[in-house]
Amino acid sequence: MKPAAFDYHAPRTLEEALDLLAAYGEDAKPLAGGQSLVPTMNFRLAQPEVLVDLNSIEELFFMREGEGGLHCGAMTRQRTVERSAMAKQVAPLLYEAMPHIAHAQIRNRGTIGGSLAHADPAAELPAVAIALDASMYVRSVTDARWIAARDFYVGLFATAMEPGELLIEVAFPRPRPRSGWSFEEVARQHGNYAMCGAAAVVELSDRGVIERARLVFLSVGEGPVAADQAAAMLVGERPTATVLRAAAEEAATKEIDPVGDIHAGPAYRRHLARVIGERVLNSAAARAFEACPT
Amino acid sequence: MNQTIELIVNGKQYRRTVEPRLLLCDFLRNELGLTGTHVGCEHGVCGACTVLLDREAVRSCLLFAVQANGREIATVEGLGEGPQQMHALQHGFWETHGLQCGYCTPGILMSLVPFLEENPNPTEEEIRDLLSGNICRCTGYQKIVESVQLGARLLRETSK
Numbered sequence: 001m002k003p004a005a006f007d008y009h010a011p012r013t014l015e016e017a018l019d020l021l022a023a024y025g026e027d028a029k030p031l032a033g034g035q036s037l038v039p040t041m042n043f044r045l046a047q048p049e050v051l052v053d054l055n056s057i058e059e060l061f062f063m064r065e066g067e068g069g070l071h072c073g074a075m076t077r078q079r080t081v082e083r084s085a086m087a088k089q090v091a092p093l094l095y096e097a098m099p100h101i102a103h104a105q106i107r108n109r110g111t112i113g114g115s116l117a118h119a120d121p122a123a124e125l126p127a128v129a130i131a132l133d134a135s136m137y138v139r140s141v142t143d144a145r146w147i148a149a150r151d152f153y154v155g156l157f158a159t160a161m162e163p164g165e166l167l168i169e170v171a172f173p174r175p176r177p178r179s180g181w182s183f184e185e186v187a188r189q190h191g192n193y194a195m196c197g198a199a200a201v202v203e204l205s206d207r208g209v210i211e212r213a214r215l216v217f218l219s220v221g222e223g224p225v226a227a228d229q230a231a232a233m234l235v236g237e238r239p240t241a242t243v244l245r246a247a248a249e250e251a252a253t254k255e256i257d258p259v260g261d262i263h264a265g266p267a268y269r270r271h272l273a274r275v276i277g278e279r280v281l282n283s284a285a286a287r288a289f290e291a292c293p294t
Numbered sequence: 295m296n297q298t299i300e301l302i303v304n305g306k307q308y309r310r311t312v313e314p315r316l317l318l319c320d321f322l323r324n325e326l327g328l329t330g331t332h333v334g335c336e337h338g339v340c341g342a343c344t345v346l347l348d349r350e351a352v353r354s355c356l357l358f359a360v361q362a363n364g365r366e367i368a369t370v371e372g373l374g375e376g377p378q379q380m381h382a383l384q385h386g387f388w389e390t391h392g393l394q395c396g397y398c399t400p401g402i403l404m405s406l407v408p409f410l411e412e413n414p415n416p417t418e419e420e421i422r423d424l425l426s427g428n429i430c431r432c433t434g435y436q437k438i439v440e441s442v443q444l445g446a447r448l449l450r451e452t453s454k
């Protein structure tokens with residue numbers, strides 16, 4: 001058999017799951033869609049002694065519109081979001097990024113919470129969460145807290161969650177007035193992990209000047225990389241092609257630190273970041289203009 | 295600790311006691327003898343092991359058999375009754391040479407069943423997008439695309 005032996009628990013309530021995680025500490029791992037965890041177990045890169053399967057906990061499967069925008073329970077399947085008219089309306093950037101994750105057969109199982117908690121630097125959702133200023137609700141037996149997406153990612157496959165903590169819910173804020181968004185990536189084949197990708201949000205003032213911008217990359221660092229200098233350069237400017245290109249250039253030369261692999265070396269990834277960065281800024285700005293009352 | 299599970303596979307009820315680490319693909323093949331579900335990569339990439347879990351296509355190499363407790367599984371064995379009574383999709387692949395070695399075929403067929411239920415008349419682009427989740431090392435995909443087109447047409451005709 002491929003994976004090392006483990007004890008399996010399938011609690012029906014959140015309380016039970018949190019108790020199990022508290023009791024077993026670092027020996028236990030939550031199992032969500034299993035689309036990242038089970039491959040690593042099959043390779044025996046991960047050998048958890050205890051699996052706490054979240055798939056029977058109904059409280060973690062929900063999607064609703066609320067104060068924070070689109071609220072997704074951690075176990076919301078990626079496929080559910082992809083098929084949701086509500087997600088399309090309330091969190092259009094999330095909706096646009098979703099089909100880029102793997103293949104339909106993987107998204108049928110893969111979850112929002114699993115992808116965000118896994119913190120793969122090549123994953124789409126962490127970058128989207130930061131671009132949207134999403135927040136994560138995390139609980140343990142004793143504590144409960146909201147963490148801003150930006151503070152949630154702390155390194156390679158690492159989050160601010162402590163052992164015993166579980167990601168419960170994520171809130172993706174709705175688009176603000178006069179704002180536009182965009183997501184793009186380049187992968188060798190649709191469904192493969194991207195060699196580079198980017199999410200952008202551009203918000204205009206009523207005079208057509210950029211008031212706020214976000215540009216976040218994936219696959220070019222240890223985690224999602226927010227190009228904050230590039231975003232700061234844009235504030236107060238009109239979103240002309242020249243201005244947007246200069247911001248993408250700044251991001252690609254100074255703010256990312258891509259490592260190479262067999263698919264793409266650092267120089268090529270940097271090139272992709274420049275091209276994709278410029279594209280997403282342009283289409284986000286175009287959408288922001290469309291969203292402005294004339 | 296071993297666990298006893300009950301599940302339905304291709305309409306038939308089974309009860310077995312298994313180790314939690316037993317993958318669903320290995321359960322189907324080694325415990326139930328349903329060797330139509332193929333195993334290629336065992337990390338979700340190739341799609342050969344795709345089966346239906348409660349009517350949705352999933353990788354059986356990324357599920358533990360214990361997770362299928364109380365659920366319904368469909369494998370390629372449940373598609374047609376045999377060479378004389380093939381499923382419309384299988385007919386499409388047979389007529390149009392949609393396979394050479396056939397290793398990838400069961401996973402592709404099982405991916406297609408829910409896909410065509412949701413979208414009975416897909417465009418070539420939609421078909422290719424769906425097929426991106428299944429690796430074929432023989433055909434070059436062109437014949438598979440044509441097989442899907444024929445299979446989809448046959449399905450539409452039988453459901454009229």
Ligand SMILES: Cc1cc2nc3c(=O)[nH]c(=O)nc-3n(C[C@H](O)[C@H](O)[C@H](O)COP(=O)(O)OP(=O)(O)OC[C@H]3O[C@@H](n4cnc5c(N)ncnc54)[C@H](O)[C@@H]3O)c2cc1C
Binds near residue numbers: 074101
């Ligand atoms: C062939 C293939 C291609 C893929 N391509 C992509 C891709 O292009 N982009 C992409 O982003 N992903 C890709 N993935 C990964 C896939 O999207 C996974 O769904 C996702 O990364 C993890 O989600 P999951 O629900 O399967 O989590 P799991 O695999 O179950 O868990 C992942 C990790 O998160 C932890 N975890 C899960 N849920 C919680 C929670 N609620 N609280 C705390 N910790 C938790 C687990 O313990 C584990 O360590 C691919 C996977 C495969 C097999």
Ligand code: FES
Binds near residue numbers: 332
């Ligand atoms: S064996 Fe399951 S996807 Fe390859």
Ligand code: FES
Binds near residue numbers: 394395429
């Ligand atoms: S027919 Fe041989 S792998 Fe597809």
